[in-house]
Amino acid sequence: MNLVKKAALATGAAVLGMGTLLVPSAMAAGSPAGVSEGRVHIQSGTxxxxxxxxxxxxxxxxxxxxxxxxxxxxxxxxxxxxxxxxxxxxxxxxxxxxxxxxxxxxxxxxxxxxxxxxxxxxxxxxxxxxxxxxx
The missing domain is CATH 2.60.20.10 (Crystallins)
Known part of the structure; x- marks a missing residue:
């Protein structure tokens, strides 16, 4: 998934008030697909x-x-x-x-x-x- 799509998904979740969104840190850091090192919290407003x-x-x-x-x-x-x-x-x-x-x-x-x-x-x-x- 490219960075623009990831940003759009994260922004959409925040706008909809879905609370804390958890995403694999590999996606957040732009690591190769299938590689995950844990989770990252999107914390804005929390x-x-x-x-x-x-x-x-x-x-x-x-x-x-x-x-x-x-x-x-x-x-x-x-x-x-x-x-x-x-x-x-x-x-x-x-x-x-x-x-x-x-x-x-x-x-x-x-x-x-x-x-x-x-x-x-x-x-x-x-x-x-x-x-x-x-x-």
């Missing part, structure tokens, strides 16, 4: 939460405020609430991370287009995230 430091373990994506993360799960089935250690902000918005359900307690802000591989270095600390507020 705030990613990771179970482990440095963007490892399970991940989950949010596109809007969620004041109660108790009903959210990483892709590996584990709970997001009080289990998040790193984040990537693929949005053009500031995202506030709060310690308690309802957005109270300690908090830190993720700036548009940034990554934080270790929340333990922030006011929110490690494994204490319970509320995400987009602004």
């Amino acid at each position: 705030f990613h939460l990771y179970e482990k430091n440095n963007f490892k373990g399970g991940w989950a994506g949010l596109t809007r405020t969620d004041k109660d993360l108790r009903n959210n799960y990483f892709d590996n089935g584990k709970r997001v609430d009080n289990q998040t250690s790193s984040v990537k902000n693929y949005t053009n918005r500031y995202v506030d991370l709060w310690q308690n359900v309802g957005c109270t307690g300690a908090h830190t802000t993720s700036y548009p287009g940034t990554k934080d591989g270790k929340l333990s270095n922030d006011a929110i600390k490690d494994n204490r995230l319970s509320c995400v507020k987009f602004r």
Whole structure:
């Protein structure tokens, strides 16, 4: 598949609001057909939460405020609430991370287009995230 077709498919998926689109990394990198080295996430407009430091373990994506993360799960089935250690902000918005359900307690802000591989270095600390507020 040529790069123009790949870009059109990715753009179409994003416009239709299909959420995160997974494509083989070989296609994304232009490798020969049939060669795949894993998956790449198309993240535009999504705030990613990771179970482990440095963007490892399970991940989950949010596109809007969620004041109660108790009903959210990483892709590996584990709970997001009080289990998040790193984040990537693929949005053009500031995202506030709060310690308690309802957005109270300690908090830190993720700036548009940034990554934080270790929340333990922030006011929110490690494994204490319970509320995400987009602004």
